[in-house]
Amino acid sequence: MCKRLVTPLGALLIGACASIGVKAEIPLAFNVSGQATYTWVKAGGERFSPSLFHFKGDLGFTSGLLDGIGIQGVFGVPMSNDERHGMTLEITEQTAAYVTLTNPEYEAGDLKVTVLLGYATTEIEAHLPRLGGPVKDSFSGFSYGFSLQDPIMENKPLYWTLDCVRSYRDDDLRVDGCGLGVTYAF
Numbered sequence: 001m002c003k004r005l006v007t008p009l010g011a012l013l014i015g016a017c018a019s020i021g022v023k024a025e026i027p028l029a030f031n032v033s034g035q036a037t038y039t040w041v042k043a044g045g046e047r048f049s050p051s052l053f054h055f056k057g058d059l060g061f062t063s064g065l066l067d068g069i070g071i072q073g074v075f076g077v078p079m080s081n082d083e084r085h086g087m088t089l090e091i092t093e094q095t096a097a098y099v100t101l102t103n104p105e106y107e108a109g110d111l112k113v114t115v116l117l118g119y120a121t122t123e124i125e126a127h128l129p130r131l132g133g134p135v136k137d138s139f140s141g142f143s144y145g146f147s148l149q150d151p152i153m154e155n156k157p158l159y160w161t162l163d164c165v166r167s168y169r170d171d172d173l174r175v176d177g178c179g180l181g182v183t184y185a186f
Helices: 003-021
Strands: 028-043 045-050 052-061 068-079 082-084 087-102 112-125 135-151 158-169 173-184
Touching: 028 068, 028 087, 028 158, 045 082, 052 087, 068 112, 082 173, 087 135, 087 158, 112 158, 135 173
Parallel strands: none
Antiparallel strands: 028 045, 028 052, 028 173, 052 068, 068 087, 082 087, 087 112, 112 135, 135 158, 158 173
16 A cells, blocks of 8 residues: 555655746745665564665645645665574565654754654565575554754755654564665755
8 A cells, every 4th residue: 555655655746846946836845865774673572673775755835834744755675684593584675655744933954853654564574494485574554753854064955864763563563763864955
Protein backbone atom coordinates (compact mmCIF):
# COMPACT_ATOMS: atom_id res chain seq x y z
CA MET A 1 0.00 0.00 0.00
CA CYS A 2 2.81 2.42 0.83
CA LYS A 3 4.28 2.10 -2.68
CA ARG A 4 0.88 3.15 -4.01
CA LEU A 5 1.05 6.22 -1.73
CA VAL A 6 4.66 7.16 -2.45
CA THR A 7 4.29 7.15 -6.26
CA PRO A 8 1.54 9.82 -6.29
CA LEU A 9 3.41 11.78 -3.60
CA GLY A 10 6.52 11.75 -5.78
CA ALA A 11 4.51 13.01 -8.76
CA LEU A 12 3.03 15.73 -6.55
CA LEU A 13 6.48 16.79 -5.36
CA ILE A 14 7.83 16.94 -8.93
CA GLY A 15 4.79 18.96 -10.02
CA ALA A 16 5.25 21.31 -7.09
CA CYS A 17 8.90 21.78 -7.96
CA ALA A 18 7.93 22.69 -11.52
CA SER A 19 5.29 25.14 -10.30
CA ILE A 20 7.77 26.79 -7.95
CA GLY A 21 10.08 27.27 -10.91
CA VAL A 22 7.41 29.39 -12.65
CA LYS A 23 6.70 31.37 -9.44
CA ALA A 24 3.30 29.91 -8.64
CA GLU A 25 1.03 31.95 -6.40
CA ILE A 26 0.56 29.08 -3.92
CA PRO A 27 2.93 29.55 -0.93
CA LEU A 28 4.77 26.20 -0.97
CA ALA A 29 8.20 25.13 0.25
CA PHE A 30 9.94 22.20 -1.45
CA ASN A 31 12.94 20.33 0.03
CA VAL A 32 15.01 17.33 -1.03
CA SER A 33 17.28 15.38 1.32
CA GLY A 34 19.78 12.58 1.49
CA GLN A 35 20.52 10.83 4.79
CA ALA A 36 22.65 7.99 6.10
CA THR A 37 20.31 6.14 8.46
CA TYR A 38 21.31 3.80 11.27
CA THR A 39 18.50 1.35 12.07
CA TRP A 40 17.66 -0.88 15.01
CA VAL A 41 15.71 -4.03 14.27
CA LYS A 42 14.61 -6.07 17.29
CA ALA A 43 13.28 -9.48 16.31
CA GLY A 44 12.97 -12.66 18.38
CA GLY A 45 15.11 -11.31 21.21
CA GLU A 46 17.96 -10.37 18.84
CA ARG A 47 19.01 -6.86 17.86
CA PHE A 48 20.35 -6.00 14.41
CA SER A 49 21.65 -2.67 13.08
CA PRO A 50 21.74 -2.55 9.28
CA SER A 51 22.16 0.88 7.69
CA LEU A 52 20.23 2.57 4.89
CA PHE A 53 20.48 5.64 2.71
CA HIS A 54 17.22 7.62 2.60
CA PHE A 55 16.13 9.92 -0.22
CA LYS A 56 13.38 12.31 0.90
CA GLY A 57 11.16 14.91 -0.71
CA ASP A 58 9.04 17.39 1.28
CA LEU A 59 6.30 19.75 0.20
CA GLY A 60 4.75 22.13 2.74
CA PHE A 61 2.57 25.19 2.95
CA THR A 62 4.30 28.36 4.18
CA SER A 63 1.34 30.67 4.89
CA GLY A 64 -2.40 30.74 5.25
CA LEU A 65 -4.67 28.28 7.00
CA LEU A 66 -2.43 25.27 6.21
CA ASP A 67 0.82 26.97 7.30
CA GLY A 68 3.21 24.37 8.74
CA ILE A 69 1.42 21.34 7.25
CA GLY A 70 3.03 19.30 4.51
CA ILE A 71 3.73 15.88 3.07
CA GLN A 72 6.93 13.86 2.79
CA GLY A 73 7.91 10.84 0.72
CA VAL A 74 10.86 8.63 1.74
CA PHE A 75 12.69 5.91 -0.17
CA GLY A 76 15.51 3.94 1.50
CA VAL A 77 18.11 1.64 -0.04
CA PRO A 78 20.57 -0.65 1.83
CA MET A 79 24.08 0.49 2.71
CA SER A 80 25.08 -2.46 4.92
CA ASN A 81 23.68 -5.53 6.66
CA ASP A 82 24.25 -6.87 10.18
CA GLU A 83 25.12 -10.35 11.45
CA ARG A 84 24.41 -11.98 14.81
CA HIS A 85 24.94 -15.64 15.78
CA GLY A 86 25.33 -16.77 12.15
CA MET A 87 22.23 -14.94 10.90
CA THR A 88 22.54 -11.99 8.52
CA LEU A 89 19.76 -9.40 8.33
CA GLU A 90 19.37 -6.72 5.66
CA ILE A 91 16.69 -4.13 5.02
CA THR A 92 16.38 -4.37 1.24
CA GLU A 93 14.00 -1.42 0.84
CA GLN A 94 12.11 1.05 2.98
CA THR A 95 9.40 3.43 1.81
CA ALA A 96 7.22 5.86 3.74
CA ALA A 97 4.70 8.65 3.31
CA TYR A 98 4.19 11.20 6.09
CA VAL A 99 2.08 14.18 6.97
CA THR A 100 4.49 16.76 8.41
CA LEU A 101 3.56 19.22 11.15
CA THR A 102 5.92 22.16 11.68
CA ASN A 103 5.57 25.16 13.96
CA PRO A 104 4.01 27.90 11.77
CA GLU A 105 6.04 30.51 13.71
CA TYR A 106 9.29 29.03 12.36
CA GLU A 107 11.68 31.70 11.02
CA ALA A 108 14.48 31.08 8.51
CA GLY A 109 17.70 30.47 10.43
CA ASP A 110 15.98 28.91 13.47
CA LEU A 111 16.10 25.25 14.44
CA LYS A 112 13.14 23.69 12.63
CA VAL A 113 11.28 20.93 14.50
CA THR A 114 8.83 18.76 12.55
CA VAL A 115 6.56 15.93 13.71
CA LEU A 116 6.12 13.06 11.20
CA LEU A 117 2.94 10.94 11.14
CA GLY A 118 2.33 8.38 8.41
CA TYR A 119 2.71 4.93 6.97
CA ALA A 120 5.89 2.95 6.26
CA THR A 121 6.84 -0.35 4.60
CA THR A 122 10.07 -2.16 5.45
CA GLU A 123 11.29 -5.15 3.42
CA ILE A 124 13.62 -7.40 5.40
CA GLU A 125 15.76 -10.25 4.13
CA ALA A 126 17.30 -12.73 6.60
CA HIS A 127 19.99 -15.29 5.73
CA LEU A 128 20.42 -18.29 8.02
CA PRO A 129 22.65 -20.98 6.46
CA ARG A 130 20.79 -23.91 8.03
CA LEU A 131 17.48 -22.73 6.50
CA GLY A 132 18.88 -22.89 2.98
CA GLY A 133 18.01 -19.66 1.15
CA PRO A 134 17.10 -16.19 2.29
CA VAL A 135 13.80 -15.51 4.04
CA LYS A 136 12.11 -12.32 2.83
CA ASP A 137 9.18 -10.50 4.42
CA SER A 138 7.57 -7.09 4.30
CA PHE A 139 6.19 -5.19 7.30
CA SER A 140 3.83 -2.22 6.95
CA GLY A 141 1.97 0.00 9.35
CA PHE A 142 1.67 3.28 11.20
CA SER A 143 4.94 5.18 11.48
CA TYR A 144 5.88 8.29 13.44
CA GLY A 145 8.87 10.36 14.45
CA PHE A 146 10.47 13.78 14.40
CA SER A 147 12.86 15.78 12.26
CA LEU A 148 15.29 18.56 13.23
CA GLN A 149 16.72 20.96 10.64
CA ASP A 150 19.42 23.55 11.25
CA PRO A 151 21.10 25.83 8.68
CA ILE A 152 24.63 24.87 7.64
CA MET A 153 25.55 28.42 6.55
CA GLU A 154 23.69 31.68 6.99
CA ASN A 155 21.63 32.78 3.96
CA LYS A 156 22.20 29.48 2.10
CA PRO A 157 19.44 26.92 1.36
CA LEU A 158 21.42 23.99 2.88
CA TYR A 159 20.47 22.42 6.21
CA TRP A 160 21.72 19.66 8.49
CA THR A 161 18.86 17.23 9.10
CA LEU A 162 18.39 14.67 11.87
CA ASP A 163 15.37 12.35 11.62
CA CYS A 164 14.36 9.70 14.17
CA VAL A 165 11.46 7.43 13.21
CA ARG A 166 9.68 4.30 14.40
CA SER A 167 8.89 2.56 11.11
CA TYR A 168 7.14 -0.52 12.47
CA ARG A 169 6.18 -2.18 15.75
CA ASP A 170 4.24 -5.24 16.80
CA ASP A 171 4.68 -7.90 19.51
CA ASP A 172 7.47 -9.70 17.62
CA LEU A 173 9.27 -6.99 15.65
CA ARG A 174 10.37 -3.38 16.05
CA VAL A 175 12.10 -1.26 13.37
CA ASP A 176 13.50 2.14 14.39
CA GLY A 177 15.99 4.45 12.73
CA CYS A 178 17.88 7.72 13.06
CA GLY A 179 19.38 9.45 10.04
CA LEU A 180 21.75 12.36 9.61
CA GLY A 181 22.01 14.15 6.30
CA VAL A 182 21.73 17.31 4.26
CA THR A 183 18.59 19.05 2.97
CA TYR A 184 18.38 21.49 0.07
CA ALA A 185 15.47 23.95 0.19
CA PHE A 186 14.14 25.30 -3.10
